[in-house]
Amino acid sequence: MSFASFSEFLAMGTHGPFVWTCYAISLAVLALNVVLPILARRRFLQDEARRMRREELK
Amino acid sequence: MNWMWFHKLGSPKWFYEISRLWLPWLAVSAVLLLVTGLVWGLAFAPPDYQQGNSFRIIYLHVPAAFLAQSIYIMLAIAGTVGLVWKMKLADVALQQAAPIGAWMTVIALVTGAIWGKPTWGTYWVWDARLTSMLILLFLYFGVIALGNAITNRDSAAKACAVLAIVGVVNIPIIQYSVEWWNTLHQPATFSIVAKPAMPFEMWMPLLISVLGFYCFFGAVLLMRMRLEVLRREVRSSWAKAEIKAQVEKGL
Numbered sequence: 001m002s003f004a005s006f007s008e009f010l011a012m013g014t015h016g017p018f019v020w021t022c023y024a025i026s027l028a029v030l031a032l033n034v035v036l037p038i039l040a041r042r043r044f045l046q047d048e049a050r051r052m053r054r055e056e057l058k
Numbered sequence: 059m060n061w062m063w064f065h066k067l068g069s070p071k072w073f074y075e076i077s078r079l080w081l082p083w084l085a086v087s088a089v090l091l092l093v094t095g096l097v098w099g100l101a102f103a104p105p106d107y108q109q110g111n112s113f114r115i116i117y118l119h120v121p122a123a124f125l126a127q128s129i130y131i132m133l134a135i136a137g138t139v140g141l142v143w144k145m146k147l148a149d150v151a152l153q154q155a156a157p158i159g160a161w162m163t164v165i166a167l168v169t170g171a172i173w174g175k176p177t178w179g180t181y182w183v184w185d186a187r188l189t190s191m192l193i194l195l196f197l198y199f200g201v202i203a204l205g206n207a208i209t210n211r212d213s214a215a216k217a218c219a220v221l222a223i224v225g226v227v228n229i230p231i232i233q234y235s236v237e238w239w240n241t242l243h244q245p246a247t248f249s250i251v252a253k254p255a256m257p258f259e260m261w262m263p264l265l266i267s268v269l270g271f272y273c274f275f276g277a278v279l280l281m282r283m284r285l286e287v288l289r290r291e292v293r294s295s296w297a298k299a300e301i302k303a304q305v306e307k308g309l
Binding site for chain 2: 001002003009012013014015018019021022023025026029030032033034037038040041044045048049052
């Protein structure tokens with residue numbers, strides 16, 4: 001462990017705001033890259049399911 | 059050498075089935091490597107003697123920048139394969155990798171700017187490295203916009219392939235920008251031929267984080283490509299059966 005306490009870890013010397021902003025933004029972007037395709041897949045399957053039901057009714 | 063795998067790649071159905079097996083492995087490796095690399099880099103690596111703790115941004119900045127450039131080279135390779143062998147899957151790969159590459163370029167630029175403030179005293183300078191990275195972002199935007207602007211799939215594939223191949227000239231410019239021009243940016247962190255200038259506790263988490271980013275890209279790319287293949291093959295019987303099975307499974 002490179003830090004003596006948790007508050008020191010959060011402070012990152014004097015660079016806390018810079019380091020933590022970078023990690024927050026980057027992890028948010030990574031999460032977005034995972035979530036968007038999952039939502040798109042769900043939406044696509046829902047649309048297709050609806051279309052299949054419509055075609056069965058005809 | 060057995061080239062069967064290459065010809066099979068032309069079959070969307072084969073890709074869809076094989077990628078189902080690869081995806082969980084890539085996803086698990088990505089999570090494990092990223093958590094290990096980033097936690098190690100954030101909490102356990104020693105601070106830099108000049109930069110203090112701001113250097114910990116390297117564990118995001120360098121992997122994202124590596125990946126941003128690798129993905130663009132991949133676009134050019136996929137473009138070439140698509141043009142030469144008329145392989146449809148190459149266009150799927152190109153179209154689906156481009157947005158991920160753009161996001162990685164954004165991470166590299168944003169973390170670089172934030173890192174620049176405590177280190178150089180400024181968020182941005184118009185020097186060769188930063189400018190050529192910004193051009194990379196615009197090239198990604200160009201590929202994405204071109205892919206969406208042309209409705210005919212074959213024409214779009216051809217246009218995007220050409221743009222990807224022409225744009226790859228920017229990659230060596232990014233690579234050598236720190237050697238060709240005066241810049242605030244430090245030279246390359248890693249080299250294949252030389253031993254790292256950093257101590258082991260610093261470069262090992264960086265290496266793990268880089269591998270984690272590549273696995274992450276692999277997993278997200280497969281997710282995106284599988285959906286796109288299903289979309290394009292929606293009229294074929296195997297895709298219909300797959301969609302039906304997925305719908306019945308409750309999505």
